[in-house]
Amino acid sequence: MSTKPEIRTLGELRAAGYTSRTLREELRHNLLEALRAGRDPWPGMHGFDTTVIPQVERAIIAGHDIVLLGERGQGKTRLLRTLVGLLDEWSPVVEGAELAEDPLAPITDPTRERIDREGDALPIVWRHRDERYVEKLSTPDTSVADMIGDVDPMRVAEGRRLGDPETIHYGLIPRANRGIVALNELPDLAERIQVALLNVMEERDVQIRGYVLRLPLDVLVVASANPEDYTNRGRIITPLKDRFGAEIRTHYPLDLADEIEVVRQEAELAAEVPAPLIELLARFTRELRTSDAVNQASGVSARFAIAGAETVAAAARRRAAVRGVGDDDGEAVARLVDVDAAVDVLRGKIEFEPGEEGREPEILRYLLRSATIDVVRGLFRGIDMAPLVEAFDGEFTMTTGAEVTAAEFLEDLPGLTDAPELYDQIAERAGARTAGQRAGAIELALEGLYLSRRLSKETGDGAAVYG
Numbered sequence: 001m002s003t004k005p006e007i008r009t010l011g012e013l014r015a016a017g018y019t020s021r022t023l024r025e026e027l028r029h030n031l032l033e034a035l036r037a038g039r040d041p042w043p044g045m046h047g048f049d050t051t052v053i054p055q056v057e058r059a060i061i062a063g064h065d066i067v068l069l070g071e072r073g074q075g076k077t078r079l080l081r082t083l084v085g086l087l088d089e090w091s092p093v094v095e096g097a098e099l100a101e102d103p104l105a106p107i108t109d110p111t112r113e114r115i116d117r118e119g120d121a122l123p124i125v126w127r128h129r130d131e132r133y134v135e136k137l138s139t140p141d142t143s144v145a146d147m148i149g150d151v152d153p154m155r156v157a158e159g160r161r162l163g164d165p166e167t168i169h170y171g172l173i174p175r176a177n178r179g180i181v182a183l184n185e186l187p188d189l190a191e192r193i194q195v196a197l198l199n200v201m202e203e204r205d206v207q208i209r210g211y212v213l214r215l216p217l218d219v220l221v222v223a224s225a226n227p228e229d230y231t232n233r234g235r236i237i238t239p240l241k242d243r244f245g246a247e248i249r250t251h252y253p254l255d256l257a258d259e260i261e262v263v264r265q266e267a268e269l270a271a272e273v274p275a276p277l278i279e280l281l282a283r284f285t286r287e288l289r290t291s292d293a294v295n296q297a298s299g300v301s302a303r304f305a306i307a308g309a310e311t312v313a314a315a316a317r318r319r320a321a322v323r324g325v326g327d328d329d330g331e332a333v334a335r336l337v338d339v340d341a342a343v344d345v346l347r348g349k350i351e352f353e354p355g356e357e358g359r360e361p362e363i364l365r366y367l368l369r370s371a372t373i374d375v376v377r378g379l380f381r382g383i384d385m386a387p388l389v390e391a392f393d394g395e396f397t398m399t400t401g402a403e404v405t406a407a408e409f410l411e412d413l414p415g416l417t418d419a420p421e422l423y424d425q426i427a428e429r430a431g432a433r434t435a436g437q438r439a440g441a442i443e444l445a446l447e448g449l450y451l452s453r454r455l456s457k458e459t460g461d462g463a464a465v466y467g
Contacts, residue, residue, distance in 0.1 A: 001089070001128065002089055002090075004090060004126050004128075005090055005092075005126055007092070007124065007126075008123060008124065009120060009121055009122060009123060009124060010103050010115070010118075010119070010120050010121070010122040010124060011119070011120025011121065013092055013103055013104075013124060014104075014120070018092065018104070019104070020102050020104040020105045022218055023178055023179070023180075023218045023219065023220055024060075024063035024220065026086075026087065026088055027060050027083070027086045027087070027220065028060060028061050028063065030086045030087070030088070031057060031060050031061065031086050032061070034086075035057075041057075041082070041085060041086060042056075042079070042082050043082065043085070044078065044082070044265060045075065045078065045079060045082065046253060046258040046261045046262050046265070047251075047252070047253030047254055047255065047258035047259070047262070048075070048079070048250070051251065051254075052079070052248060052249075052250050052251070055246065055248045056079070056246075056248060058246075059245060059246035059248065060083075060086070062245060062246070063245070064244070064245025064246040065201055065220060065221040065222065065243065065244045065245055065246070066220075066222045066223070066244065066245070066246045066247075066248060067186065067222070067223045067224070067225060067236070067241075067244045067246070067247050067248070068080070068222075068223070068224045068225070068248050068249075068250055069224075069225050069226075069227050069247060069248070069249050069250070070224075070226070070227070070249060070250030070251065071226060071227065071252070071297075071298070071299025071301075072226060072298070072299050072301045072303075073252075073299065073300070073301020073302040073303045073304070074250040074251060074252055074299070074301075074302065075250065075262075075302065076184075076224040076250055077135075077182075077184055077224060079250070080135075080180075080182045080222050080224065081133070081135075081182075083133070083180055083220075083222065084129055084130060084132070084133045084180070085129075087129035087132055087133075087179075087180075088129060089128065089129050090126045090127070090128060090129075091126070091127055091129070091132070091178065092124045092125070092126055092127075093124065093125055093126075093127050093178075094106065094111055094114070094115075094122065094123075094124060095122075095123040095124055095125045096123075097111050098170060098175070099170065099174055099175060099177040099215075100127060100132075100175070100177050100178055100179070101177065101178075102178060102218075103115070103122065103124050107177070107215050107216050107217070107218075108215065131179075132176075132178065132179030132180065133179060133180045133182065134172060134175075134176040134179060134180070134181050134182065135182045135184065136172055136181070136182070136183050136184065137184045137185060138183050138184060138185045138186050138187075138188045138189035139188060139189075140188060140189075140190055142189060142190065142193055143193070144171075144192070144193060144196045145169075145171060146171055146172060147171045147172055147173055147193060147196060147197070148170075148171045148173060148174065148196050148200070148206050148207070149168050149169055149170040149171040149174060149206065150168070150169055150171070151167050151168060151169070152167055152168065152169035170206075173197075173200055173206070173217070173219060173221075174206055174215065174217060176219050177215075177217050177218055177219060178218045178219070179219060179220075180219070180220045180222060181219050181220070181221050181222070182222050182223070182224075183221070183222070183223040183224075184223070184224050185224065185225065185226065186223040186224065186225045186236055187225050187226070187235050187236055191235075191237050194236065194237045194240045195237065195239075195240075197221070197240055197243075198239055198240060198243060200217065200219070200221070201221055201240070201243040201244075202243055204216050204217045204218075204219075221244075223244070227297075252289060252299070252300075252302065253302070256279070256282060256283065256286065259282040259285065259286065259302070259305065260278055260279055260282045262302050262305070262306070263278055263281060263282055263302075263305045263306055263309050264278065266302075266306045267306045267309040267310050267313075268310060269309060269310060269313040270310070270313045270314050270316075270317040270332075271313040271314070271316040271317040271320070271332035271333065271334060272313070272316070272332060272333045272334065272436070272437075273309050273312055273313050273316075273333075273334045274333065274334065274430065274431070274432070274437055274440050274441075275430075275431060276375055276379055276430055276440070276441070276444055277309075277312060277334055277335075277336070277338075277339065277440070278309060279375050280336075280339065280371055280372060280375045281305045281308045281309055281312070281339075281342075282305055283371035283374050283375060284305070284308070284367060284368055284371040285300055285302070285304050285305040285308075286371075287367040287368075287370050287371050288300045288304070288350060288367060291363065291367060292353070293352055293353055293356045293359070293363045294350055294351070294352055294353065294363075295351040295352060295353055298351040300349075300350065301349065303349070304346055304349050304350070307342075307345075307346055307349065308339075308342045308343075308346055311338075311341060311342040311345050311346070312334040312338045312339055312341070312342050313334055315334065315338035315341045315342070315402060316331075316332050316333055316334040316335070316338055316436075317332050319331070319332075319338075319402060319403060319405065320332040320405075322403065323403065323405050325405055325407075331405055331406055331407070331435075331436050332436070333406065333434065333436025333437055333439075333440060334440065335400075335406070335436075335439060335440040335443050335444075336372070336440065336443050336444050336447055337400055337401055337402055337404070337443065337464065338402065339368065340402075341402065343364050343365070343368060347360060347361070347364060350364075369451055372444075372447060372448070372451060373448070373451050373452075375444070376444060376445070376447070376448030376451070377448075379429055379430060379444070380426065380429055380445055380448060383422070383425050383426065383429065384419075384422075385422075385445065385448075385449060385454070387416050387418050387419035387422055388414075388416065388419075388422060388445070388446075388449065389449060389454050389455065390418075391414035391415070391416060392414070392455060392466070392467055394467075396414055396467070397465050397466065397467040398412060398413070398414070398446065398465070398466045398467070399412065399463055399464070399465050399466075400443055400446075400463070400464050400466075401461075401462050401463035401464060402462045402463075403462065403463075404463075406435045406436040406438070406439035406440075407435060409439045409442075409443065410435060410438065410439050410442075413442065423438075423442060426441050426442055426445050427441050427442070429441070430444070446466050449466075450466060455467065
């Protein structure tokens, strides 16, 4: 954040050459400047570069209110929040003005009277752009008073006339003047409340009980909605839908690389999760999005893979604590065995088709195996695993599990006299350098051999035995 400007009065503001412009002009100008300079106006957004982002940019340049339609976990709210970056970092407002009015473009009579009375001595304050973004979760209990305003009985009790505009307590939207109002899950807003937004979005005035106030509000209304809710649980009334200049459909990341970047960016990890496991979780999520057993109308949120990575990391951290192994030993590193714990926890994030009751664990395990095969093939293609398979001579077995440390796993590995470099090759392909990373890479290779039916595997009590 840069330093707040030192200008404190209207006279100083005029002397500095400040000129007033509308919110839409401000957004348009700053967006075009960023595009000309080659700066990314949408930090942290992955997978929308050629689809959603160009539509949003056209809507902003056109000065349109925007509604984003998409399934859960597609980044709609995050995209709306990035609009803040297109605002001027600091903007002047009249000190004490209830509706954050521009000193050169006041909209209420009391502020105009103050300007006439105080002139260039009128005090001003500076508002940071973060204060100009207001987010409201649309809920059925939201009232017109919350959104637009209502008569304040306390002001009436103080002696003001009931017809005096100063008896009005303004709601969220008027108070967001010269800013952005984001309405999440718009269809959940009661229809009578949606009606109250019609004048705000078209005529830019507000109506409160018997008052008709001609306030030229300068707000940009943006909203998000889930298409499933839009058609079933709630709806956007047709006149309000018509008020939005741009209706933009969002989507899940189209490329695996973007899916992985979203997980890396959003997950708060308690321990290290190697790149192959991040890829595995991303592929697992994409498998769920194409499965006939999963309700695709509900969608599979990006939060599924994010929560999965966080759970896998937590399992690794727990193992290190339970076994009394410190971080200096590199033990707090997630391995494939930790993914099973994540699947059990994340099952509630998926909505299955009605005919799949009772088969949910089986479906998840099957899709996880498919994702694991894809990761193993891409990672270890070209490496001859025959010496490792031959080491399992029918009597030798290898045990791993949620409580088995990396050091114990590596110590129990069979010796490969004919191919001593094989373990190094596996580790190198996975980018493994520490003992924890190395154990994770070799465990993944063993699972690949099992899934390709070159080894057997028995599971139970949190342990897996390869043979």
